[in-house]
Amino acid sequence: MKAIIISIGNELLIGQVINTNAxxxxxxxxxxxxxxxxxxSIGDEKEAITAGLTAAFERAELVITTGGLxxxxxxxxxxxxxxxxxxxxxxxxxxxxxxxxxxxxxxIPVSELHxxxxxxxxxFEILENDLGTAPGLKYVDGGKTIIILPGVPYEMKHIVESHxxxxxxxxxxxxxxxxxxxxxxxxxxxxxADKIRDFEDGLPEGYSIAYLPSIAQVRIRLTKKGKGSIDFxxxxxxxxSLLEPWLFGENGSTLEEVIGDLLRDKKLKMVTAExxxxxxxxxxIVQLPGASEFFEGGFVSYSNGQKTRMLDVVPDTLNxxxxxxxxxxxxxxxGAVKKSGADVAVAVSGIAGPxxxxxxxxxxxxxxxxxxxxxxxxxxxxxxxxxxxxxxxxTNMALIMLRKFLIAHDLS
Amino acid sequence: MKAIIISIGNELLIGQVINTNAxxxxxxxxxxxxxxxxxxSIGDEKEAITAGLTAAFERAELVITTGGLxxxxxxxxxxxxxxxxxxxxxxxxxxxxxxxxxxxxxxIPVSELHxxxxxxxxxFEILENDLGTAPGLKYVDGGKTIIILPGVPYEMKHIVESHxxxxxxxxxxxxxxxxxxxxxxxxxxxxxADKIRDFEDGLPEGYSIAYLPSIAQVRIRLTKKGKGSIDFxxxxxxxxSLLEPWLFGENGSTLEEVIGDLLRDKKLKMVTAExxxxxxxxxxIVQLPGASEFFEGGFVSYSNGQKTRMLDVVPDTLNxxxxxxxxxxxxxxxGAVKKSGADVAVAVSGIAGPxxxxxxxxxxxxxxxxxxxxxxxxxxxxxxxxxxxxxxxxTNMALIMLRKFLIAHDLS
Numbered sequence: 008m009k010a011i012i013i014s015i016g017n018e019l020l021i022g023q024v025i026n027t028n029a030x031x032x033x034x035x036x037x038x039x040x041x042x043x044x045x046x047x048s049i050g051d052e053k054e055a056i057t058a059g060l061t062a063a064f065e066r067a068e069l070v071i072t073t074g075g076l077x078x079x080x081x082x083x084x085x086x087x088x089x090x091x092x093x094x095x096x097x098x099x100x101x102x103x104x105x106x107x108x109x110x111x112x113x114x115i116p117v118s119e120l121h122x123x124x125x126x127x128x129x130x131f132e133i134l135e136n137d138l139g140t141a142p143g144l145k146y147v148d149g150g151k152t153i154i155i156l157p158g159v160p161y162e163m164k165h166i167v168e169s170h171x172x173x174x175x176x177x178x179x180x181x182x183x184x185x186x187x188x189x190x191x192x193x194x195x196x197x198x199x200a201d202k203i204r205d206f207e208d209g210l211p212e213g214y215s216i217a218y219l220p221s222i223a224q225v226r227i228r229l230t231k232k233g234k235g236s237i238d239f240x241x242x243x244x245x246x247x248s249l250l251e252p253w254l255f256g257e258n259g260s261t262l263e264e265v266i267g268d269l270l271r272d273k274k275l276k277m278v279t280a281e282x283x284x285x286x287x288x289x290x291x292i293v294q295l296p297g298a299s300e301f302f303e304g305g306f307v308s309y310s311n312g313q314k315t316r317m318l319d320v321v322p323d324t325l326n327x328x329x330x331x332x333x334x335x336x337x338x339x340x341x342g343a344v345k346k347s348g349a350d351v352a353v354a355v356s357g358i359a360g361p362x363x364x365x366x367x368x369x370x371x372x373x374x375x376x377x378x379x380x381x382x383x384x385x386x387x388x389x390x391x392x393x394x395x396x397x398x399x400x401x402t403n404m405a406l407i408m409l410r411k412f413l414i415a416h417d418l419s
Numbered sequence: 420m421k422a423i424i425i426s427i428g429n430e431l432l433i434g435q436v437i438n439t440n441a442x443x444x445x446x447x448x449x450x451x452x453x454x455x456x457x458x459x460s461i462g463d464e465k466e467a468i469t470a471g472l473t474a475a476f477e478r479a480e481l482v483i484t485t486g487g488l489x490x491x492x493x494x495x496x497x498x499x500x501x502x503x504x505x506x507x508x509x510x511x512x513x514x515x516x517x518x519x520x521x522x523x524x525x526x527i528p529v530s531e532l533h534x535x536x537x538x539x540x541x542x543f544e545i546l547e548n549d550l551g552t553a554p555g556l557k558y559v560d561g562g563k564t565i566i567i568l569p570g571v572p573y574e575m576k577h578i579v580e581s582h583x584x585x586x587x588x589x590x591x592x593x594x595x596x597x598x599x600x601x602x603x604x605x606x607x608x609x610x611x612a613d614k615i616r617d618f619e620d621g622l623p624e625g626y627s628i629a630y631l632p633s634i635a636q637v638r639i640r641l642t643k644k645g646k647g648s649i650d651f652x653x654x655x656x657x658x659x660s661l662l663e664p665w666l667f668g669e670n671g672s673t674l675e676e677v678i679g680d681l682l683r684d685k686k687l688k689m690v691t692a693e694x695x696x697x698x699x700x701x702x703x704i705v706q707l708p709g710a711s712e713f714f715e716g717g718f719v720s721y722s723n724g725q726k727t728r729m730l731d732v733v734p735d736t737l738n739x740x741x742x743x744x745x746x747x748x749x750x751x752x753x754g755a756v757k758k759s760g761a762d763v764a765v766a767v768s769g770i771a772g773p774x775x776x777x778x779x780x781x782x783x784x785x786x787x788x789x790x791x792x793x794x795x796x797x798x799x800x801x802x803x804x805x806x807x808x809x810x811x812x813x814t815n816m817a818l819i820m821l822r823k824f825l826i827a828h829d830l831s
Contacts, residue, residue: 020455022446023631025439029460034434043432044467046460048441055456062474161805219435279698279719285705286691286698289719293697296773296806298721304729305719307691307701313716313759347725361708393573394708 039175040184056087074158076141089128191253223403270301278349279305318342452596468499486570488553501540603665635815682713690761691717730754
């Protein structure tokens, strides 16, 4: 099955909003064995929507739209799509009841515009939206399937996750499509390719492997096209054991989730001591709901003075070895653990650039350490990209080292 | 002039990469008076590229492509576009010289693939790329203009900024198109619309105003279609004075840049004391190159225990008023200034959710304060979105309050 994603909204065209919806949908559809052949962003104009649909259904059987379902006058997605399928708009009482109930709970008056929003193309299936006023819609007309979703990312994802994905994955398995993704960190694509070359060469017809690299991580995706899941499970386990040295998660788990689980299991609390990342490591951890169960806090000791004030780094160490050194990192770990009382600390210090590099320590020189009062593991890295990516690399590598340390050492 | 942006790469279709290029280009083209009517992402396939170009030039005079210029076999953008325009590929010695020179400086051997990368469509203008191996390309054929750019965002932006934008803005002014954007923070779209209603109603034919809201900020864009810049300058100044209470920048400046400039001018150093944002405020400041000139560091006092250990918040204050309270914020400010020796502190504590809310303090309750040892300004906010947006709102509001404080108070 081929799919095209159409994102509707002038705010996308003028660059006011970055289209994250298309990427998310592209990933989910790919995982369900659907081939996404194009993403398109178009304006809130009836002619543009009709032209987009017509062209899309010439090349794809599934079209997913996002955006233009709001209560304002420029939200005309539903009307345009109804016209395309020759349907009239009918009032949907259940949606109106839901909006009234949600608004009365929050003591907000409903407006005429919200009443207008309850008109839907006749015969379309309603995909309920618990997080907003605009439900999704689905319609199948012969070989054409359309799914209509709101543009607000968390509402869109919620509707897809609760009404669409299970059916897609079940269909994929029935049609003979299986996929599993392994998340690795701490090595490059080439090393992994070398390690799994024999496995890859020995895969039977219908199997394929994709490498999906990002900063300091590589995802490895095993795909089978063909019926029967037993052999797929077998190859999955074999690949998993080959990837073991670098594996940290499967099918969407993040490094911070894995670290959170490890710390919770071991009943440990962590602390951060950051220089060049300026708080980005702590902020990544705190993106996780419930981080307070294992995250005590962090020190952003950006200036040399603060390394001493916040973390008791000895001024002589800074003078002799510099802020970007193994010695400073060791004292940052010791200081962070002592000052916070946490069980394990991760510390980073590097030259993010664009300025501040020297011949000995060029931009992109990064020291990262993990440890506690008795044991520290410290490594040096060269990344040497632009400031933003140097910070992102350092953040990812610090989390990777923390995970390894937690697995290797019993700190309880 | 109408434009279509075509982004080329399978990694976009499967959602491995979010397409930030299209948004950035959409914004720049809009600012130059060019109407962007569609963004499209397509795969690395010759047929898809040819079909995309054909359809795009039926509706637009300008097509900009990004991606598919790399040295690997699946990068076939140039070949496909050359074929579309009936051009052959010719070797471009200057690009080859540049690649060899850049690689020899870094002691990296050049490969056959990089040699292949130097073939360009005959007659196309080369747009030099100082940051990578793939230059951009430009070609005008009657009413059709194509600009071909690499997919790596910072290379793409660099080429556009050094070779394209000045010409676009000059042409825009000559053609009678002027635009200026004011950045405001700390109030909503509706309040601003009320304040400038008379101004807006009094604007002559050809003028328009657009509201571009984002989290805790609204950008106001004044546009004139029609020749002559003198009246435009006049209306620009009038609008600026009306927006003064909330204005923090113009034409692309960020809150953190404005704060950096203020702190540098006043020779002040800042420190952060964060709870619910978990380091996100410090990380925003550190995104700025040269942040060390005015940023000392920060405390991420996530647990109550750390608020006491790191910042000397009195346990009684936490017990009596809670961590999310004006009293705790005041002590966080005082502690951060005292412990760091910085001149001004910004402190935040809130309930980011999804858990942790109570009847008195529901999810989205946020306290923010700015100050030093002698003066503190503290406000409460309710935002009540999901965790990620609550954190982003808090980060933005904290920076907004810091800017106001720095302007209102002489701390030297």
